[in-house]
Amino acid sequence: MFIDELELAGHRLFRHRSYVFFILIPLAAAAIYSRDHYLWNSQRVESIYEVVCFLISMLGLVVRMLSIGYAQPGTSGRNTAEQIADNLNTAGMYSICRHPLYLGNFLMALGLFLFTGSYWFAIIGAMLYVLVYERIIITEEDFLLSKFGASFKEWTKTVPCVIPRFARWRKGEFFSLKAAIRGEVYGFTAIVTVFFILKIAKDSAILDNLQFDHYWLVFFAVTIPAFFIIRFLRKHTKVLDSA
Numbered sequence: 001m002f003i004d005e006l007e008l009a010g011h012r013l014f015r016h017r018s019y020v021f022f023i024l025i026p027l028a029a030a031a032i033y034s035r036d037h038y039l040w041n042s043q044r045v046e047s048i049y050e051v052v053c054f055l056i057s058m059l060g061l062v063v064r065m066l067s068i069g070y071a072q073p074g075t076s077g078r079n080t081a082e083q084i085a086d087n088l089n090t091a092g093m094y095s096i097c098r099h100p101l102y103l104g105n106f107l108m109a110l111g112l113f114l115f116t117g118s119y120w121f122a123i124i125g126a127m128l129y130v131l132v133y134e135r136i137i138i139t140e141e142d143f144l145l146s147k148f149g150a151s152f153k154e155w156t157k158t159v160p161c162v163i164p165r166f167a168r169w170r171k172g173e174f175f176s177l178k179a180a181i182r183g184e185v186y187g188f189t190a191i192v193t194v195f196f197i198l199k200i201a202k203d204s205a206i207l208d209n210l211q212f213d214h215y216w217l218v219f220f221a222v223t224i225p226a227f228f229i230i231r232f233l234r235k236h237t238k239v240l241d242s243a
Contacts, residue, residue: 020132021109024125031118032198033205039117046117050199053115057191060107061184067093067100069180070172088148090155091172096164098155099140102133103162108191115198137161181230182240189227196220 038046070092093100106129113125144152159168196216203211233239 021125021128024121024128027121027124028116028198029201031116031121032201035117035202035206038206049117050115050195053111054191054195055111056114057108057111057195060104060109060111061187061191063093063100063104063107064187065180065184066175067104068183069175069177070094071179088144088151088155090159091170092175093164095159095170096166096168098159098161099133099137100164102137103164105129106133106162108187112191112194112198115195115202117202178240182234185227185230185234189223192220192223 039049071089071094097103106126109129110122110126113122116122141152141156159165196219199213199216200211203213230240
């Protein structure tokens, strides 16, 4: 059956979702190196546009942090080997949409797609994201249905899949900032790193020589040591352990 094929594809994509979008790298390179001018021929306009793109990705990161911070342990994270859900999350971000982590991922990716300044690339990237994650969602919801049954069905009747219904917001019992930082330090560092690389590539392509934007360079230079400090605290201390 077709639905079985979708679920099988979803299982495979779930395990390899961190690597699927590497296939966009050649297209991203083509999109960037085909540019020969800034938006409206203004570096100032381009800079404002870049900040907007970065804020879109940061919004996605905030969505993920809220999702993880309000989630019960063992339910939301970056696991890739198999589906994990000790409890059914229905509060916090999970009270306004069923898959807030994937919504956050989409916003993070969309900011990067748009940053290239190529709308055809942004459209292709967004379409690939939808194609991949609709299959992952089918697989995940089949898993949740088999595990939680009627309670999952009732939840899906009132909570939309991905597009948030903000009027349904229900605050969780607690929010763990430590869990949010611990879970998303890699995501934040990856975003800053990719934006920094794209900025170098884009400016170098437009100006036809190697360029390092001062502000992005400083931002990147601050982010990397901060990442290693947090990573050390995460792995070798209990500072970021939830209470």
